[in-house]
Amino acid sequence: MAATDGHGAGTGFFTSVEDVSARLAEAGYLASAAVATTVFLADRLGKPLLVEGPAGVGKTELAKAVARVGGARLVRLQCYEGIDEARALYEWNHAKQLLRITAGRDESWDDARGDIFGEEFLLARPLLTAIRGDEPTVLLIDETDKADVEVEGLLLEVLGDFQITVPELGTITATRHPFVLLTSNATRELSEALRRRCLYLHLDYPDAALEARIVRLLVPGLDAVLADGLVQVVGALRAMELRKAPSVAETVDWARTLLALGADTLDDTVIRDSLGVVLKHQDDIIRAAAKLAPA
Template sequence: MTSPWFESPADAEKQLAAVGYLADTATATTTYLAGALEKPLLVEGPAGVGKTELAKAVARATGAGLVRLQCYEGLDEARALYEWNYKKQLLRIQAAGDQAWDETHDDIFSEEFLLTRPLLTAIRRDEPTVLLVDEVDKTDVEVEGLLLEVLSDFQVTIPELGTVEAVRRPLVVLTSNATRELSEAIKRRCLFLHIDYPDSEREREIVLSQVPEVEERLAGELVEVVARLRGLDLRKSPSIAESVDWARTLVALGTGTLDEDAIAATLGVVLKHHSDHERAVEELRLRTR
């Protein structure tokens, strides 16, 4: 089977690596299959392991456009799909004067007054598109119903305009931090990929690829400390992005070794809660200034 996105899992791994995303075999294979089978990809895992970045990397690697729907509690159809420009419609009604209502109605419910939101935007694009539905677990159950409708047929019915059907199906990536269980209906329609924190060797490779200025030995020391921090009972464990930021910080400071003083002075780069900072200082027996 030939995918319009990647030629094979190996090709997916190679192209993603070329844009700075080091994917393991499972990630590369599932990403390839999402394109080949034209099925949405549900990516689950703790915050900061590269779920969102995977969708961005696919877009960069393939030259596709990226359309992002950031989910949050209270997200509704108008913000996810489309809404009408009511202010502009009102002005047109006022300007219409004595024009018959049927004519005015047909006028104001036209493309000119339609405000497309991410889901409709992705469906209407005829260029290759990656649709990122980010943190889908933060939405209400009603939004899941909307997603089911869109992801089943890749079409949307606008009562005033008719049915809009995708000319070219986007590659859909849904991310979840697993703060709540998603419906089985959503899961059935998706390929599933769980991404966890990488092992030390893979994370060292990621740090070196993103911060080539950092010495390999220092990168190894940094990854070891991050692994120890993730083993603590913290409110928010360090993400991969924060590991990379820490490496950039050490390079900027000209730090050649990650000793206790260096860790204590720069711990705020990777830990963003005071209680986590205190626990790390206690558990790692760091000297504070």
């Protein structure tokens, strides 16, 4: 894999769209043509990739799969309400700084200040860790929409120039660009400034044919006809007005459940007894059981 020169080169994980599809499939991630194309372009152009869509459609898993096939370390920034610069970028080790100041009481403040704002006192958080790395890296900024709007400002320098400015040390620029993937469940609108710096991919629930392929790939012991029937039931569940629709991962969990139960058909009893695998709210289970019951 080619290293970047730090001036806009891609990460060099993939050679073609077909290469993306084939290697992600080997890693257990079946990508549509749109997904494979967008991942290839993000890799080739060295652009961050913003993946938006409902929870449970494989956004985070896409980043993990890219890291696996690229032989890259995965650096993850999990966003949440209240996350700040100290948790996203860096912070200073105040306890260590205090010890250094105490040990050097006879020094002038200017000399002490120069010592305590050095690399040994800097605690790198995910964004700085990914920027400073010289090995292949996938930076996952997960659930970006859960962070406060102000956090987006922290991301702009990283996503636009692959650099971070530490006032006491200067600007730290990536010598090797990470593959950056941001996810969003679209619970709030992300800023245009952030979107402008990214390629965009909307990831929705897969169609029935693709989801059945995913189930057969990840649960190879399940009968193909049973897998198809399972996917049809999951599709019917997603069409209902539920508090939480089943994710693709929960479809796979249900398939593994059927295999563990030794079920050879998806009858009413099996469905009713195992709905808790794919539905996580009691009112959803009651609603689904009533809808799926035979007339």
